[in-house]
Structure formats: structure tokens, C-alpha cells
Amino acid sequence: MDFLKDIFKDIIDKLNTALIVEGRWKMLLGGLGNTLVIAFFALIIGVILGIIVAVIKVAASMNKKSKILAVLDFLSNIYINLIRGTPVVVQLMIMYYVILVSTTNSVLVAIISFGLNSGAYVAEIMRAGIQAVDKGQTEAGRSLGLSSLVTMKEIVLPQAIKNILPALANEFITLLKETSIAGYVAISDLTKAGDRIRYSTYDPFTALLIVAGIYLVLVLGLARLFSMLERRLRRSENR
Amino acid sequence: MDFLKDIFKDIIDKLNTALIVEGRWKMLLGGLGNTLVIAFFALIIGVILGIIVAVIKVAASMNKKSKILAVLDFLSNIYINLIRGTPVVVQLMIMYYVILVSTTNSVLVAIISFGLNSGAYVAEIMRAGIQAVDKGQTEAGRSLGLSSLVTMKEIVLPQAIKNILPALANEFITLLKETSIAGYVAISDLTKAGDRIRYSTYDPFTALLIVAGIYLVLVLGLARLFSMLERRLRRSENR
């Protein structure tokens, strides 16, 4: 019993040092806020960019004669390859030290960098979503005399977007975890806050486990929330 | 013309400083070596772990009565959730400062950490691969009197593994990029080598672009190689 009491006291002590002393929990809270802000706005940029790129790519593959589409498709490919071909941490540093060199708002740099990164992945998700819509849908639309643009907008995209909602939810969770490297460039995100607690307590165990725990609750909680929403959406579809 | 010459000279100068002076290219080479070693061995750990976990999960879902399988399935779920619920950089730090605290070989720590991380993702890939094999295959096997184990081994797994080879190739590429955060725990990988060039030349532009270029060539080269191999494999299947 005494043995257990000791362990218990030790844990309380460590938690107290890591969280309460010097109001360290405030750092965590601030870091968490930055993490969420970056992931959320990056997702928005990513989705907008992703849909644009996906539509360009699908349009270009259907209409091989248009020169403008060919050029846009070429640029899209460069963008996708650059993003998917390099680690996100390298992208972040390039954005911070080279491209957005005169921007002093680091959080903004992170949002743009992660948003650009996400866009390339969302584009592929969206493209797969468009291509997963049965070819018969396009054929039915076209054989009714609808143009390819109207068919895309009225028939294909609505089905594609509904199909990829789960993948987008997943992308948000991925982003949330990926922003953990924002500390590389002067951003006080959740991971960085954990680092600071680690530095000032010399107790990596407690600090790291608290941070991991917060991410875990966040990620699993969001995953559950999203899958609940998805189920409700599917049920309300009444078909 | 002089203008162009100046730019050209400037570029040569910068490259010279970043690569040749003080034999800095050797750092990059060493870093690249570590990056490849970590990604490669992590993939091996990940694939082995992933297949084991996937088979446990599929077996448990088919045989709901076995207690042992239920326990193994429960443990598998904890493992998968812990890994997927936390950022890889946090996992790496926990592995370095907490779990494998007495291991002095940092590269080994990274291999184990990234391998454990990869295992959770490979498990999901593998599980999807198993489930993508038509249920009729299992039914045909079982209705011939084969046990579920023999059916899995002789009929389902061979088809599943062949199907997920492209996904495994992709996982290797993902790992390659993900190891770019190994510098967090004092490992001299490719990104860290770039960092050292960056802060010893005070020229972020050149250093970062060289590193990004190396990753790009590596990733796109491997992607092309893998898709070539895949095509050849498919053709040699003569069916």
C-alpha cells in the first residue's frame, strides 16, 4: 500500500511540476491553439487548391486538344510533384527562409506552407473521387445533350464531393499531426510547448507523455466525431 | 550578357560554398546514407509488424469466439491507435528520451521508432488488401473443405500481397520523407546535413534547395522505378 502511495505521490508531483508550477499549462494551451489554427486554415487552403487542381487535371485528360488546359495541367503536375517529392519540414523551411522571407508572421507562413502541402494531397483525393463516379453518369449526362462542364458541375462533382468527405476529415487529422514540426521555424505549437516544459523540468517522460496524450485525445476524438457525422449524413440521405 | 554571366557566377559561387568548401558534400552524402538506412530498415520492421497485426485483426473478425484472438486484437487496436493518434516526431522523442533511453545508437532508435510507426499504417494497408480479395475466394476455398487458416495462406494472402505491393512501395517513399525529422534527436540525416550547411554558410536558399532537390530526385526516381517494376510484374503475370 505504501508502495502504491509513493508511486501515486510521485506521479502527482511530476504532473504538478510539468503543468502547474510556473503556470506551464498555459503554454500548452497556447500551443494547442496555434496547432488547431494552423491545421484548420491550412485545410481550407488545401481544399480550395485541391479542387481547382483536380478539376484542371480531369478536364485536361478529357479534352486533349485545349492548349490552355494542357499548360494548366503541366503546371499542376509540377506543383504536385514538387510537394509530394519533398518532406514537409523542408517545404516549411523553404517557405520560411526563402519564399516568404519578408513575412514576419510565422503562423501565417505555417498556414500557407501546410496549406500548399495539403492541396497536392487533396487534389489527388479529389481526382480519385471524380474518377470513382461511374463513367455511366458522365455518359448519361452527355447523351442528354449537357455540355461537359455542366455534366461535371451538376452530376459528377456533387457525387465526388460527397464521396470524399471522409477522406477530407482524415486529411484534417493528418494536418493536425503534421503541424507538430512547426517548432522548426519559431512557431509555438503544441509540440514546441511540450519541448519547453521538457527543458524547464528536465523530465522528458512527463512532458512528452502529456503532449502525446493531448494529441491522442484530439485525434481519436476528432476521428470519432467525423465518423459519427458521416454515419448521420449517410442515414439522412434516405436512399 | 554580362548580366547573365554575373548570375551564373553567383550561382557557381553559392554552390561552391555550399558543397565544395570544407568538403560539405561529404556531410550530405553521410546524411543521405542515414536517411536511406533508416527508411529501409524501418520498412522491413513495418511490413513484418503490419502483416502480423493485419492477420490478427482479420482472424479475430472472422472468429469471434476465440479468447486469445480477442486479446491480441485488443492489443493490436491499442498499438494502431497510439501510433496513428500521435505525431511521428513525438513518437520519435518518446522513443529516444523515454523508452529506448539507454540505447546509445541513435540511428537504431530511429529505425525502431519509424518501423513501429510504419507497422500501424502497413497493417491497415494489408488489412484492406486482404478484405479487397473477393469474399467468393474464401467461400470457394472453404466450400472445398479447406480450413480457414489454409484458405488464408494459400488463397487470400497471395492475392492480397500482390495487390498491395504498390502501396508498400508508396510507404517506403513516405518513410523516406518522414525520416527528415530525425534531426530532432541528433541524427545526421539528409535534412540535418542541409541544416548544417545552411547555418555554416548562412545561405538558407542554396542549402535548402540542394536538399529539396536531392529528396525530389530520390522520391520521383523511386516512384518511377516502382511503377516500372509494377508494370513489368503485371505483364509477366500473363493473364
Add this chain to the structure above:
Amino acid sequence: ASTPTVDVIKSRGKLVMLTNAGFPPFEYVSEGAVCGVDVDIAREIAAELGVELEIQDMDFDGIIGAIKSGKGDLGIAGMSVTEERLKNVDFSVNYVDSKLVILVKDGNTEITGADTLSGKKIGVQSGTTSDVIATGVDGAEILRYKTFLDAATAMKSGKCDAVVVDEMTANEILAVNKDIVMLEEVLSTEQYAICMRKGNESLQEVVNTVLNRLLAEGKIDEYIANHMASGE
């Protein structure tokens, strides 16, 4: 980015300080905020300019790059003046004298001084003068951490054999880690100064004025004493 001259800073209303908050007593985190000797100095400079102080906490090895590109006005991070750095940024007058020392685990009999480091694993903070000095040790393996505190933590569990670090930070580490000892030998002596973008003379003048005043008033020693005390 345009050079952050005094006029620019004044019109913007804030002074951006770049630092790495893992270097007590000069900069560390307390009560959720970055504080330390360097922060106190920066406050004085900001007061002199009549602007607010904003602190950005980043990896030490990125500070000079960020100053060069205008991400911040002043790099105040217990930064030693070296010839390499002088080629890329301007420095203020020196405000602290420092020494590089060696930390080892209590009971380590193999490492007794600089000449015994060969073939050992040396932990340093990435991009510091410790990094430069350790890299010069023949046959040693250098582990470059994000902060000295990471290096010390790693040494405690045996991941490296020695840590090369500034003396005052070493003392802070010793204060909370009973199983670490400092060797007597001094590897080098250096001076800390504040870095800023090249050619930013107006800012350099203000910084120097403040530093000289603080030095004359003995304020800097006072700051150091304060923060050493609070570290315990």
C-alpha cells in the same frame, strides 16, 4: 525585406527579438513566457526605442539566417561573436564574457579534458560555437541537439559521453542535475553580443548605447544574478 532601421521599427511599434529559449540564464521559459538576461536587455532596448517587444523562439541555428532575411530585428541569444558570423551580420558591443566548458556524467573517469575527447560522443547545441569547437575534435562523433538541455538530458542516459557548453548554462544544468559534473579545463573564451542585419547603423547605435549604459550601471551582472537565482 527592407532593413529594419530605427525609423522602421518605431513606425511599426514593435521590436522583434529572435532567440532560442533553451539557454538559461540568458533565455528560458518561465510562467509560460520567455525570460532571462537577454530578455531583460531587449526590454531596455525596446524601452529606449519606445516600442513593444516581441519575442520569437526558434532553433538557434536558424537565427542568423532569419536576421539576414529580415524575419526579426535583433538576434539576442547568448550569441558569441565569430569571424564567420561577422561576415553575415553586424554585432553590437560585447556584453558578457563566457567560457566553453565540458560536462560529463559524475564518475566518468575516461574524459578528463579536451585531449581525451577524441573518439567520444560529444553532445552540443546545433549551430553554436560549441558545435564548431566539438566538430574540430579529431575522431569524435558529434550529436547536434536542438538545445543544450536536450544534450544534457541525452548524456544522463548515456546517449553521449560529454557535452560542450557555455559555463553559465552549465552551472544552471548542474544546479538541477546532481549526477553531472563540470571539468575544470576551459575550451575557449568568448564574448556575447547582439546581432542584427548588416549595415543597420541606426539600430546598432541604439543597441550599443543601451548596452553601454547597462554595463556601466552594472545592470547586466544584476540580471545574471537574478536569473541564476530563479533557476533554482
Add this chain to the structure above:
Amino acid sequence: MKTDNITNGEVLIKTIGLHKSFGSNHVLKGIDEEILKGEKVVIIGPSGSGKSTFLRSLNLLEEPSAGEIWFDGECITDRKCNVDRVRTKMGMVFQHFNLFPHLTIRRNITLAPVKLGLMDEEAANANADRLLIRVGLLEKAESYPGQLSGGQKQRIAIVRSLAMNPKVMLFDEPTSALDPEMVGEVLDVMKELANEGMTMVVVTHEMGFAREVGTRILFMDEGIILEQNTPKEFFANPRQKRTIEFLSKVL
């Protein structure tokens, strides 16, 4: 009644030297064919012989590799021809219905007329109601395709095409994806349509329908029209060896 419809004699569709290749796969090998107004042409033939490809070429869902297609006096394979406009006059019914799952039945029917500006919302709705009544599915107007049986879906697909007032209806195995008990209800709608004088081109395996409704049978084999005749003659006296072989298998 049948004879009424074909005595018209006016050519509605005409193909001249129609070829189609997919890569190195030469699927249509020169088809010269005329389809008159009011005809009910039934196309049969073994799997892979090019029946679907021929049908889909007629409304340019497949772009011919060579040859010309004329529709209603216009060369629709001409570059300058507006394909979208031509297609509004050619209804197409697919084996797998291809209803739009995210839209109600009503919207499935009215989408094209409204988006193309042929009718306003109100007129399109009235027209949809009229057609739905005709196939006995008015009460499904606000349902989604997922709530219908296969036979109901296919009847809606026919209605969707009819809503455009087409001059010809193309059917590609309209009953092959249906459970046997639902085949009848779809064939009934098609028969009614035939009796009303609609020009129809039907790819099907339903020999009963071919015999009863068709005015002409085309037998396709390996990318050409190997043999054609009136249903009566065709089934009684097939001339080609391949035709006889095929009929012996399916009858």
C-alpha cells in the same frame, strides 16, 4: 400498325464506311447502314462483336475512327457540328440505367431540359408528370433512384430520355441487368413506344422482343453487319453459318 411506321421511307440515320478502333483493337470494320424514320431496328450478335460500340457511335459517345454519320440530314461527324445539340434529339438508354443517384426522380427527368433552356422549371415538371403517369410511376417523383427496383429505374431512364422529345431512341441491352421478373415491365414500355411510331435502335438478347416488335434485325459479327432481314425471314431462314450457329445457341 407496324407497316404504318416504316412506309415513311425517310432516312433518319445513315452511316457511311464507319470504322472504330480502340488502340490496335479494330472493333467496327466499315458499316454502311440506313435507318428510316419509324423503323425499329434490333441488333443482335455475339459478345464483343461491336453492337454497343456501333450504337454508341450513333450519338458520338464513341468518336468514329473513320467514316461519316448523318442524322436528320446533317453530317454529325463534321467538326463544325454541335454534338450537344444533336444529342438532345437522340435518346439513349443504358444497360445499367445510369440514373443520377443524388437527384430525385423528378429532377433526373427535368435536369437536362431546364439546364439546356428548352423548358422552364414549371413546364419541365408538368412534362415529367405526364411521362411518369404514362409509365405508372408518378408516385415515385420525389423518391431517389436508390429507392427503386431495377425495372422501375429503367422505366425512369426511358422517361428521362423521352423528356427531351428525341427523334430516335437508342437502347443498349436495356433488360440485361434486370431480374427476370422485371424484364416484362420494361419491354412493355418499349413496345408501347414502338407502337406510337418512335424510331428505335435496340441492342438486345430478348429474341421474343426482336421477333414481335422489330421491323428489321441486324446480325453483327466481328465488327460488320453480317446479315440482315425482317424478323420473320431472319429467324426462319438465317443464311450465314455464323448466324445459324449463334441462333442455335440462344434460341
Add this chain to the structure above:
Amino acid sequence: MKTDNITNGEVLIKTIGLHKSFGSNHVLKGIDEEILKGEKVVIIGPSGSGKSTFLRSLNLLEEPSAGEIWFDGECITDRKCNVDRVRTKMGMVFQHFNLFPHLTIRRNITLAPVKLGLMDEEAANANADRLLIRVGLLEKAESYPGQLSGGQKQRIAIVRSLAMNPKVMLFDEPTSALDPEMVGEVLDVMKELANEGMTMVVVTHEMGFAREVGTRILFMDEGIILEQNTPKEFFANPRQKRTIEFLSKVL
């Protein structure tokens, strides 16, 4: 010939109060049925009536929710019964063939006998050759399933089951996934099998086959066997309203 096979009178399969639910969907609602050695039982009925579920219950691919199944004098729904052993004696042929795509035809046939230790590799190969000759596909022995036509695949699937020397063969719509021209070749193999005296239970929409080969027709509707009779009687004098309705649609 037919009569030869059914005068035997020995019960091979017997179901007692067989029920099956999928969640809240009550699919089989109490089926009591005896199948004698040598019988060729043909099961027909509307889509969703439970034909497949009944057939799949017989070899326990679906676990019954209630009731008993006896096979060859053994209660196979008993917990202690070794299902794998029982299944070796019941061949099953699926609508979609379910050949193993990664194995050669020969290996498809020999895998189970060899893995189960019923024959050595050599004997299994000889047996496979004999069966392949019988269905005229010996030259495909080293091919992969992907290189075969649908009709060929289904014939191989039958051979694969026969290689186990089963006492009964279960067929679930064996020709529904085939192009019409390939239906014949599969039915021919099944007829031959029937003539040799094999006990067969066949779910099919092929009324011709039912009439010609079946010794008894079961009509399933909504989870029960609504009506049964000899083919002659069944098609000539259906008694139930539902049966008449169904037959009017499919004949």
C-alpha cells in the same frame, strides 16, 4: 434414365425447421425438406426469396439461426461436427465461378485434394487430367483463369468440385453470369453429370433445364418453400397464386 436415379429412396440431405436471419432480416422461415440420393432438385423463385441462402446453408456457408441439417446420416449443425470434413463431400458451384486467379487451372483443381491429404500430387494430377478431358479443357491445364472465357471458367469450377468426389453438387445460378452463347456448354456438362446419377441441388432461372433435367421443382417465396412438384406437373398446373404470377413473368 431419370427414374433410375430417384427410385433409390435413401435420404441424403434433410433440413428440419431451418431458419436464418441476417440481423433483423428473417430470410429463411422454417424449411423442412428431404433430398434423396440421385435427385436433381431445382429451386426457383423471385429475387430475394432466399434461394441462395437456403443452398448456402446446406454446406454451412451460412450458419443457420435455428433448425437442423442432416447430411448422409450425420447432424452437421451439431457443434461437434467437423464442418471442413463434411464440405469435402458437398461440391459447390457459384454464379461467379470463384476460380483462384493466382493458380493455374491444374492447381485450382488439385489444391484442395492435395492440401487435405486425400491424394498425393501425382494422383491428383492424373485425376485432374481425367476430369479436364471429360469437359474438353485438357489443353487449358497450365493456363490461368484470367485466360478463360466465362463458360470455360464455370466448367473448370465444376471440375474443381468434382475432384473431391462429392456426394452432392450444389449449384447457385451457375449460368447467370454467362453470355447467352456460353450457357449451353455449361448446361451440357450439368446434364451429363445428372445422367450419371449425381445428386444435384440447382438454383437457376433456366426453365428449360429445370423441365428437362430436374426430378423435382421447389418454388421458394419469402423464405419458405411455397410449392413443389415434378417439373411436368409444376409447369402444367401451378397451384399457388404467387407461383402462377412468377411463371407468367419468366416463361
